[in-house]
Amino acid sequence: MKVPSLRRPRMPRRLRFPYLPRPGLALAAVILLLFVVAAIRPSLFTGSGPTDGDLLETLQAPGGDHWFGTDQLGRDVFARVVHGARYSLTIGAAATGIGVVIATVWGLAAALGGRFVDALLMRTTDVLLALPPLLLALMVVLITGKGVVGVTLAVAVSAMPGFARVIRGQALVVRRSGYVSAAIGLGVRRWLIAAWHVLPNTLAPLLVFATVTLGISIASASALSYLGLGAQPPTPEWGAMLTEGQDYLGQAWWIAVFPGLLLVVVVLAATVLGRHAQARSDGRVWS
Amino acid sequence: MHPAIRPVALRLLGAVLVIWGAATAAFGVLQLIPGDPVNAIVGTHALVGPEQRAHLRAEYGLDDPPFAQYLDHMGRLATGRLGDSYQLQQPVWSVITDQVGPTVELALWAMLSAVVLAVAVTLVTSGRARWPRRISSLLELVIVSTPPFWLGILLLTVFSFHLGWFPVADTGDPRSLVLPVVTLALPIAAVLTQVLREGLLTALEAPFVLTARARGSAEHSVRARHALRHASLPALTLAGWFVGTLLGGAVIVETVFARSGIGRVTLQAVADRDLPVVQGVVALSAVVFVAVSALLDVLYSVVDPRLRRRTGMAAA
Numbered sequence: 001m002k003v004p005s006l007r008r009p010r011m012p013r014r015l016r017f018p019y020l021p022r023p024g025l026a027l028a029a030v031i032l033l034l035f036v037v038a039a040i041r042p043s044l045f046t047g048s049g050p051t052d053g054d055l056l057e058t059l060q061a062p063g064g065d066h067w068f069g070t071d072q073l074g075r076d077v078f079a080r081v082v083h084g085a086r087y088s089l090t091i092g093a094a095a096t097g098i099g100v101v102i103a104t105v106w107g108l109a110a111a112l113g114g115r116f117v118d119a120l121l122m123r124t125t126d127v128l129l130a131l132p133p134l135l136l137a138l139m140v141v142l143i144t145g146k147g148v149v150g151v152t153l154a155v156a157v158s159a160m161p162g163f164a165r166v167i168r169g170q171a172l173v174v175r176r177s178g179y180v181s182a183a184i185g186l187g188v189r190r191w192l193i194a195a196w197h198v199l200p201n202t203l204a205p206l207l208v209f210a211t212v213t214l215g216i217s218i219a220s221a222s223a224l225s226y227l228g229l230g231a232q233p234p235t236p237e238w239g240a241m242l243t244e245g246q247d248y249l250g251q252a253w254w255i256a257v258f259p260g261l262l263l264v265v266v267v268l269a270a271t272v273l274g275r276h277a278q279a280r281s282d283g284r285v286w287s
Numbered sequence: 288m289h290p291a292i293r294p295v296a297l298r299l300l301g302a303v304l305v306i307w308g309a310a311t312a313a314f315g316v317l318q319l320i321p322g323d324p325v326n327a328i329v330g331t332h333a334l335v336g337p338e339q340r341a342h343l344r345a346e347y348g349l350d351d352p353p354f355a356q357y358l359d360h361m362g363r364l365a366t367g368r369l370g371d372s373y374q375l376q377q378p379v380w381s382v383i384t385d386q387v388g389p390t391v392e393l394a395l396w397a398m399l400s401a402v403v404l405a406v407a408v409t410l411v412t413s414g415r416a417r418w419p420r421r422i423s424s425l426l427e428l429v430i431v432s433t434p435p436f437w438l439g440i441l442l443l444t445v446f447s448f449h450l451g452w453f454p455v456a457d458t459g460d461p462r463s464l465v466l467p468v469v470t471l472a473l474p475i476a477a478v479l480t481q482v483l484r485e486g487l488l489t490a491l492e493a494p495f496v497l498t499a500r501a502r503g504s505a506e507h508s509v510r511a512r513h514a515l516r517h518a519s520l521p522a523l524t525l526a527g528w529f530v531g532t533l534l535g536g537a538v539i540v541e542t543v544f545a546r547s548g549i550g551r552v553t554l555q556a557v558a559d560r561d562l563p564v565v566q567g568v569v570a571l572s573a574v575v576f577v578a579v580s581a582l583l584d585v586l587y588s589v590v591d592p593r594l595r596r597r598t599g600m601a602a603a
Contacts, residue, residue: 127308130576134535135569138557139316142565219434226436227542227554239436246440246543253444260437268432 028272035266038085048076050083050236059252069254071245080236081259087237088263091148091230092218095155099217100210103160107167108194108202111175122168125161133158137220141229148237151230155220159213166209170202177201208274208281215270222263238263298584302577309573310364310566314357317562324349327560328373364570370563374556379567382552389457390548393540394533396464397471401529404472405479409518410510413487423480430477435536439470439543457546467544471536475529479522486518493517519590523583530579534572 038045054074062069068077110121128136137154144150174180175198183193222239224230231237233244238259245256325343329335335343344350348359363370369379412419430438446466447455454463490496491514499513537550549568556564588595 123304123308127305127312127573130305130531131309131312131569131572132531132534134538135553135572138538138553139313139565139569142557142560143316143319143321145321215432219432223434223436223539226434227538228558242436242440249440249444250448253448256437256440257444260434260440263437264429264433267434268429271428271432 024272025276028269031265031269032273035085035089035262035269038082039089040086042079042083042086045082046076046079048079050080051075051234052079059248061252062254068258069252071252071255072248077241077254077258080241081238081262084236084238084241084259085262085266087148087231087235088218088222088239088266091152091155091221091237092214095152095217095221096159096210096214098153098156099159099163099213100206102156103163104167104199104202104206106160106164108171108198110164110168111171112190112194112198118168121164125164128161129165133220134223137224138229141224146229146232148231151221151224154224154229155217158220159217162213163206163209167202167206170205171198174198174201205281208277211270211277212274215267215274218270219263219267298581302581305577306570306573307361310361310570311357313566313569314360317566318353320560320562324373324560324562327562360566364566369567369570372556372561372564374559374561375564379563382564383549383567383571386547386549386552388548389546390537390541390550393464393467393471393537393546393548396468397475397533397536398529400468400472401475401479404476405483405522406515408476408480409483409487410507410515413484413491413510414506420484423484427477427481430473431481433474435470435474436539436543438473439466439540442466442470443543457544463544463546467540467546470543471533471540474536475532478525479529482522482525483515483518486521487514490514490517516590520587523586523590526579526583530575531572 042050052075054070056074057066057070058072058074060066060070060074062077066076066078068081070076071080106121106125110118110125113121136158137151140154140157141150144153180193180197183197188196221230222237222242225237225239226242227239228243231240233240241259242256245252245254245259248255324347325335325340328343328347329340348356351359360370367380369383371378372382375382408423412423443455443466446452452462453466454460457463487510491510493514496509496514499509504513534550534553537548538554539550540546541548541550542554549571552564553568555561556568
């Protein structure tokens with residue numbers, strides 16, 4: 001029974017959380033677009049290369065010539081950060097993509113493969129979810145070795161179990177629908193049903209979830225690089241730049257602070273877009 | 288079987304399955320690693336002849352077929368023997384017990400600060416005015432999007448290098464714990480606040496709040512004593528996730544602040560391919576996860592008496 005509230009009625013639930021101002025959403029989209037452009041064409045933003053050093057201008061503070069200062073080898077931090085967008089965005093997006101693909105196969109197999117397959121796959125998912133994501137990622141890096149490819153796979157694997165659950169849940173709902181029963185009744189093959197009827201109808205919530213995860217994936221990938229397991233110096237990957245810059249925190253804070261700042265901006269923009277997509281999709285499904 | 292035992296037995300079985308699965312996964316991963324494990328044992332001492340290598344292989348049981356190694360490994364794990372570290376020349380068990388102290392200290396302080404901060408912020412920002420909630424929401428969003436290693440570096444830059452308030456590295460001084468705890472606690476507090484506030488705002492619309500108000504309870508008492516309890520249930524569900532992030536957070540925080548602890552041991556073991564240590568850490572994480580889940584079940588029924596009755600009815 002709903003008792004009328006004494007308080008002033010509030011906004012409907014889905015609009016209340018998270019609070020996102022409209023200009024914030026547009027700003028997030030523009031920022032993300034700028035970073036994508038920087039990743040494709042870094043020369044549009046900076047004239048110097050990521051490894052062009054000038055040993056006469058080491059550890060220069062941010063100023064007119066060098067907006068973000070220079071590092072211990074006289075390399076322009078702004079140029080390095082711009083060129084680094086390519087690594088961080090590509091690794092994050094690729095990891096999310098690979099995670100989604102593995103999880104789609106995994107989740108659909110669990111939902112449609114019968115009780116035994118479902119139990120086996122979902123108990124495995126439980127085990128993977130029981131382990132801390134970073135530990136899972138570290139175990140993958142053990143197999144692949146250090147480097148960009150290893151880190152991409154590591155982030156993909158640590159994101160996969162969460163995706164797989166979403167897809168299985170959605171696929172179970174779709175399976176109970178009339179058109180799937182009809183297809184089964186008509187004797188259509190299982191994998192065909194999965195590919196033709198179930199997959200398209202699980203995609204929307206999956207893509208929303210992937211958008212939400214994109215920011216987390218970018219952050220996790222640079223964390224692994226920061227730990228020395230991903231891109232190696234002199235690659236201008238943001239996490240790797242932070243490791244290099246940390247040795248100079250006392251003299252030149254800008255080497256480590258700016259790559260991290262851009263990382264925060266990208267992750268923030270991706271999170272804002274992801275949450276917006278999630279709020280909209282929740283509204284569509286539930287209201 | 289007695290009806291009351293059944294759910295407990297099922298839980299125990301589930302717990303054993305998770306630990307077994309994690310240990311199996313770790314074993315499988317380590318089998319997939321390319322290269323000779325003896326290289327990890329001898330490390331940089333390249334001047335090890337084939338005879339010594341053969342001897343080492345036999346000593347660590349690396350010549351047995353994989354399935355025999357697996358059974359042997361599981362058997363030892365079941366009796367609590369984790370084997371010897373390849374690199375540190377001591378049993379894995381003592382490596383872990385030596386290093387777990389600082390990490391637990393860090394994690395407990397971080398958890399405590401996060402909960403206190405989240406509860407305080409939630410209570411303050413759940414009032415009728417909208418702007419505190421908006422500001423806090425925005426801050427939470429920024430903090431959640433900030434990678435912890437950068438947060439740590441930023442805190443180090445400002446408070447250690449420029450203001451000199453806290454030591455740069457772990458000196459045993461209690462002040463050296465402050466920045467690591469803040470780094471680990473802030474992201475958790477941000478997520479926790481979001482969940483708590485959402486729960487609190489929903490609970491404040493429930494009939495029992497109207498009853499409490501009708502009885503003349505003050506606003507702060509309605510929020511802190513009646514509504515917060517309901518809001519804490521979804522937050523408890525996240526606690527398992529928090530414990531998982533604590534180990535990952537420890538790896539990062541211990542690296543940023545050059546502290547010793549289980550996070551550093553894990554990272555070093557991965558870098559050195561010190562497989563027994565990795566297996567030990569995986570087993571430990573699985574055990575912690577299972578223990579926390581069990582603790583949460585108890586906590587649920589403490590916080591929400593309705594659950595006690597419901598499980599009682601389900602078992603009958």
